[in-house]
Amino acid sequence: MPYLSPADIRSKTFRRKRQGYDPGQVNEFLLIIADALAGRLRLNPDHIRTVRFAAVPNGYDPLSVDGVLHLLEFQVRNGIVPPTGLNSGEDLRARKLPRSGTGYDRAEVDAFIARAAANLDGRGSMTSTEVRNTRFSTTSGLLGKGYQVQAVDTLLDDLEQELRFRGR
Incomplete structure (x- = not known):
């Protein structure tokens, strides 16, 4: 396993x-x-x-x-934790998040991912603590206006772990 x-x-x-x-x-x-x-x-x-x-x-x-x-x-x-696969901003942007009628606001998540991707590429100072404390608004059921919560949370877990490994 x-x-x-x-x-x-x-x-x-x-x-x-x-x-x-x-x-x-x-x-x-x-x-x-x-x-x-x-x-x-x-x-x-x-x-x-x-x-x-x-x-x-x-x-x-x-x-x-x-x-x-x-x-x-x-x-x-x-202390074994497998790699996240988030070596660059391109790796982060390549993770496709499933859309949902209800879930996290897409515009907020997209803006955060853009900032996090720049950070992974060495342009920014985002920390693992900032990722852990990030909160997004939720949508109210408008078709396709949100991202699935669990998928976004999984991505945030990986991003937090990657930044922690990088000492941030």
């Missing part, structure tokens, strides 16, 4: 079993791990190894969750 990026972790899903781990607890813990790999907080890798989840009907498959947690413990212990 390849290493997981913070964005991969945030969007991770698992098969369900008749009796399995509480999905809410698992998802909440995965968000903590994603933040740790993104450098937003410190997490003792032993905590990943020893975490316990409640068993619930129609929960996540324990074997699948445990396998991912084993990989993530190794990643956190060794």
Whole structure:
């Protein structure tokens, strides 16, 4: 299994079993791990190894969750985060965001991406903290006026991670 990026972790899903781990607890813990790999907080890798989840009907498959947690413990212990693929502004602009009737305002997102792309090309001083704290207005259902929220958030995760690696 390849290493997981913070964005991969945030969007991770698992098969369900008749009796399995509480999905809410698992998802909440995965968000903590994603933040740790993104450098937003410190997490003792032993905590990943020893975490316990409640068993619930129609929960996540324990074997699948445990396998991912084993990989993530190794990643956190060794500080392994896969590359983002955002080496230049061109790489950022090449990521196509799906449009949506509701979602983040396209004009705001496009302006931010233009500024971030220039920054990746050495023209600007954007920081990972600025990316993490960025907020966009949402659209009210007008056809095609927004970008899908999850896709934009995933792109912001990658951009934040890239800037953090660059020491910004």
